[in-house]
Amino acid sequence: MERKNRCCIATCTGERFDLAHRFPRSHELTQSWLQAIDSQNLRNINLRKLSDCYQVCARHFLTSDYRHPNSRNLNKLAVPSLNLKDLSQLHLARDSTPRGVENASVQTDSSTMKPLSINDGTDEEADNVPVELVECIEMYSNECDYDIKKHLLKEGERNDISFKITEFSSVFEIEHPKYEKPVYLNAFWLRFNCECSDCFDLQTYRKKINFMDIPEYIRPKEIFIEPLDTHTLFIEWEDDHNSTYDLEDVLRNQTSKECLFSKKLLFDSITFKETPQTEFSKLVCFDDTVEKVFVNLILHGFVCVTGISTQNASMAKLAIQRLFPHQQNLNFDVIDETHSEVCSNITYANIDSGLKCFFSTHKSEVLLVDGLNVAEQLKKSDTFAFDRLIQTPVLLKVRDNNIWYEKLGHVIDYDDEIGEIIRIQLDTQIMGSLNMLPQLKIHDFYDSLKLFMTIIRTDKNQILLSLEPGTMIILDNWRVLHKLSSNIGIWQCYLNRNDYIGRARYLGIL
Template sequence: MWYHKLLHQQSRLQNLMKRGDIAHGLRLSGFKSLFPFSLHWCHTASKSVNCTWHQHEDHLELQYASTVMRFDYVWLRDHCRSASCYNSKTHQRSLDTASVDLCIKPKTIRLDESTLFFTWPDGHVTRYDLDWLVKNSYEGQKQEVIQPRVLWNAKLYQDAQLPSVDFQGFLETKEGLKKFLQNFLLYGIAFVENVPPTQEHTEKLARRVSLIRETIYGRMWYFTSDFSRGDTAYTKLALDRHTDTTYFQEPCGIQVFHCLKHEGTGGRTLLVDGFYAAQQVLQRAPEEFDLLSQVPLKHEYIENVGQCHNHMIGVGPILNIYPWNKELYLIRYNNYDRAVINTVPYDVVRRWYAAHRTLTTELRRPENELWVKLKPGKVLFIDNWRVLHGRESFTGYRQLCGCYLTRDDVLNTARILGLHA
């Protein structure tokens, strides 16, 4: 179960975090053991005796160290990394998969040190490093989480005492950006401090992380409570916890918020870790977790205000999981924009409402609510695929600016910096 793996990581990571430097913490050798098979990466030739295999009629069974793996023969031919099958410059497959006989079997298999050699009927030779096979096999993959995370409620987040990141260090050093992103990937929220309170500086900040995603709200958005758009966000009313742009087929990945000015009271920002709440549902009512991950919903945005005419529709379940390891990667929760439910029959609808209630109850527990006051100079990044946000009602003049980033682009930056994303 993904949350067991996460829980295990969580306690380890939190201890590391407390030492102050996340990036440093993750470099500690102890962190490696959080990831199954990382030990194999330093496997030496002398251990190759641990490898045995058996050629079944329709697959290869391979035991290496403590892992039993089964490989389809077409798979073994299709993933060949030889120069004629794989372009190592573009990292693209050159092999025409359709040219592979679906009944193919290797003529011979031999092991040399830690490399397996397959000779195919036409004489072509494919070689696989044993560690590569472990890392890329189904059996290896299903034991890994795609993205390590630390789930939190208000106390857990506060206890983590995450060090803040300074604007200059963030902008000017690779370490500053990396520390910020590591933080963000683990917790789903992160702050940058001492940012000049202008839209230009906020944009510069966002661009440091990735491309800005232009939407119907513009590239950078800027708003006051002027009701200039057909959405409750453009009022002074309280907003209950929700994720944004659930009415996009792919909701925006990251939201950037910067309060440039507030002359009045109220308006604190509410943050709730949707994955923490979902984990509670999974533990207490797994069949409800499943239902929330199976029933596709529509969310809708219809706007006809002034010159703004929009009609967006997004489709997908509330909880989105990777089917092979049940890891949650996206929560889509917005009761304001949830459209008519008509994708499942009435009896499933009935059970869905019960499951939705269970999730809502978890999301609303006061102990899960992290309240923060956004101030000029303090920029908040929210993982909109994980952390719900809301706000108190407020009085007075309030200026907010921000933008959306596409999740792919942010993960891209993180990977380039060597982070696990």
């Protein structure tokens, strides 16, 4: 499916474009964009939400605003300057052709943010869209007396949102087609998480509003939805404060038993079809490729980046920093040892690291096993063995530079509350004491471990990947067991798991 790009400028309402650009992350440059666009509605949106959710199409940029005439990327100083109030300068724009839209109506800036205003332009998805009902609820400060106004769209009009909102006590109930059941939102939580400039510091990204100053049972006076592409929720509170929320962000904040495990594709030699990979040049240039890498890490537990220069590790570092921008002091080390069995790689300094990266400057091979898959197989074949491995604390002893590091862990970390395997922590070469287990039960533990290793060793569960020179493989060190065929020409580094999960959540993948 083609990516659909919509522009937040009023002159482009109802149209889609092949080329559009997100607001910059730089506060100073964003202010320049906002000053040029001159929209009070956009000024009320915080910087982070602007850069995540809003785009400006190529109609509003000169050719000189791009890195070169054929580039799809803006230069670092580009500011929109064309067709901001009308379309009289289309001939000067880099790309002025909308996609799949003819005779789209143009709304002024003041009309785009009215309660229940309708996008009455047509587009490629407008055919056969049924008439929808939108409920706009005006709420008053009295406890339960609400005046509900229903607005029915006229035939031929289109609205991307189809849901209703009701409220009881201090909780909103929202019915939305994205969810099978109604979702609930707490009014206090919404008020505390307002990110307007009065409540949220756009410089430090910290809340200005004092938690203790919010009334315990804060209530809205009015709530309505902007049924345009922004999908924005507007609330006027009892304290006369006005807040806007992105519905995607709001609806994601739901308690759920559905955890990371449900998003993972367990693999073995039968189900494994194609190596998840991306090219280094695309990773450096395109944000979509960054997201693709994280999607593959969540789904498969590993991803390969190809086409990296083999002269040194600096280009591999650049790839990592593209994924994790704060990793400025990243160090790649030459591997000086190999393992006899597939394992979770554990070292003195990185015993809890979430990601492991191998960069190959020579042709080599790596053996991979999906630890989650083999743990599930153990659970099905012998529940007693599985229980021993999730319940028995094992001492992990690692020595580095004459310093011993010891940690208690489980071969399989399992969260009973969510019913999810959290981590496979397996390296038989560093397993030490079982002093938290009676000596008479130690033999049972080793029998369970041997059964687990037998499942791991089966041909069905092992994937052998060939790494061409200039290939970096990034893998989830808590999930994917691995073993290199050789340490010649292999560099390695570790990444913190919190950085990995946090970045995936920021990108909206989790």
